[in-house]
Every structure is written in C-alpha cells, then in structure tokens.
Amino acid sequence: MAPKSSIDRLAPEIKAYIQAQLSMGSLTLDKLIAELQERFPLAAKAGELPSRSAVGRYGQKLERRLAAVRASTEAAKLIKEHAGDDQDARSEALTAMLQSEMFDAIVELQEASDETVDPGDRLAMLSKAAKNIATLTRSSVHLKQFQVKIEAEARARALEAAAATAETTAKAQGLSDAGVEKLREAIMGSMK
CATH class of the missing domain: 1.10.10 (Arc Repressor Mutant, subunit A)
Incomplete structure (x- = not known):
C-alpha cells in the first residue's frame, strides 16, 4: 500500500x-x-x-x-x-453514490502499480470490497422490492378511488346495480 x-x-x-x-x-x-x-x-x-x-x-x-x-x-x-420519500429515494441515491465510489476505488486499486500495493494486501482489499459489494447489492435488491410494493399499493389505492368515484357517478346517472358492478370489475380488473 x-x-x-x-x-x-x-x-x-x-x-x-x-x-x-x-x-x-x-x-x-x-x-x-x-x-x-x-x-x-x-x-x-x-x-x-x-x-x-x-x-x-x-x-x-x-x-x-x-x-x-x-x-x-x-x-x-x-x-x-x-420527491415524497415513500419510495425511499434517498436510500436509492445513497446506494448509487456508494456503488459509484466503490467502483472508482476498485479501478484505482487495479491501476495501482505492483510496487505500491503488496499482492496480499491487494487480495485482502478486493476480498473486503467484494463482501461490501454483496451487502450493498442485497440492500439495493431489498430497496427495489420495497419500491415495487409501495408502487403497487399506491396503484391499488388510486384504482379503488377511481372505482368508488365511477360507482357513485354511475349510480347517480341511473346505471343498474349490475352495470355498476361490471364497471367496478372493469376498473379493478385493470390492476391485474
């Protein structure tokens, strides 16, 4: 080193x-x-x-x-x-910055001349970096799963609100109960 x-x-x-x-x-x-x-x-x-x-x-x-x-x-x-941070956008930005820094550090380590870094030290540093990258990647995967879940929940709430509004409007316009139910099914079916 x-x-x-x-x-x-x-x-x-x-x-x-x-x-x-x-x-x-x-x-x-x-x-x-x-x-x-x-x-x-x-x-x-x-x-x-x-x-x-x-x-x-x-x-x-x-x-x-x-x-x-x-x-x-x-x-x-x-x-x-x-950004309302319900999707944890700050964590995503932080993860991206860490990934960028780790990438730069590994590139610098690879470019270091043989005289400046002992092979054993280089191996130890790369091993440590690999472990940290694995942890960071797991964190990134969990964050993406969380974001997908939040998006799905928000979409479901929006569809439910749209279905409720459509139901109220359809009833006010005299649509039959069967027609209202079909309309609701059509709106909520778009969620699948």
Whole structure:
C-alpha cells in the first residue's frame, strides 16, 4: 500500500489546522505555509512541517472530498424537496453514490502499480470490497422490492378511488346495480 502522505503523519493539531484553513480557502499556499511556520515554530525548526507541494496535493485531495460531500448533501436535499420519500429515494441515491465510489476505488486499486500495493494486501482489499459489494447489492435488491410494493399499493389505492368515484357517478346517472358492478370489475380488473 502507498505510504501515508506527509500531512497524514503530522501532529493532529497541525493537520487539523491545515484542514481548517484549506476548507475555508481564504489563504494562498504561501500564506498558509508562512502561518504554519509562525503558529508551530517547534515543528518548523525540527523540519516537521510539510512542503508547499505536499500541502497543495493534500488541498486538492481535500477539495475533491469536500466537493463529493457537498454534492451528496445537495442531492439528498433535492430528493427530499422534490420527491415524497415513500419510495425511499434517498436510500436509492445513497446506494448509487456508494456503488459509484466503490467502483472508482476498485479501478484505482487495479491501476495501482505492483510496487505500491503488496499482492496480499491487494487480495485482502478486493476480498473486503467484494463482501461490501454483496451487502450493498442485497440492500439495493431489498430497496427495489420495497419500491415495487409501495408502487403497487399506491396503484391499488388510486384504482379503488377511481372505482368508488365511477360507482357513485354511475349510480347517480341511473346505471343498474349490475352495470355498476361490471364497471367496478372493469376498473379493478385493470390492476391485474
């Protein structure tokens, strides 16, 4: 597996400070490096602070993660606003996002050079991913079954309401009881 980045090896308070500053985006890299040296002089003196390029790479990685979180949050908000969630659309969106992330991770693992990932580690990661994919797939199947059930129930309620309205209207228009029953059967029969 690839070694940890120099940022990941930092003291927690330094790493947290870098993350906070990068997520706010108010400082240039040069200003951030200067602030790190002022704020953490002992680490600077010991040569423990990361280089400008390491902070830049870490910032890009952090920005991708933050963008993904923002996109997921926005998607959940949109789903909540525009979809009554009786069909559990948020879970469906979440499952789709997880499937996409797992696919990307597996592709990255497959593309990793042989020097960066030990074959045993690669096998362990793929095994773990396969187990998680199976769980995710089961979840997806159960969600689809739930959605089909909810759709069928909603369709049945709508047909029942349509049959009741048709029955009332037909009786008011003088249709015989046998005619009303045939009309009801015709409407409800379309449910099958």
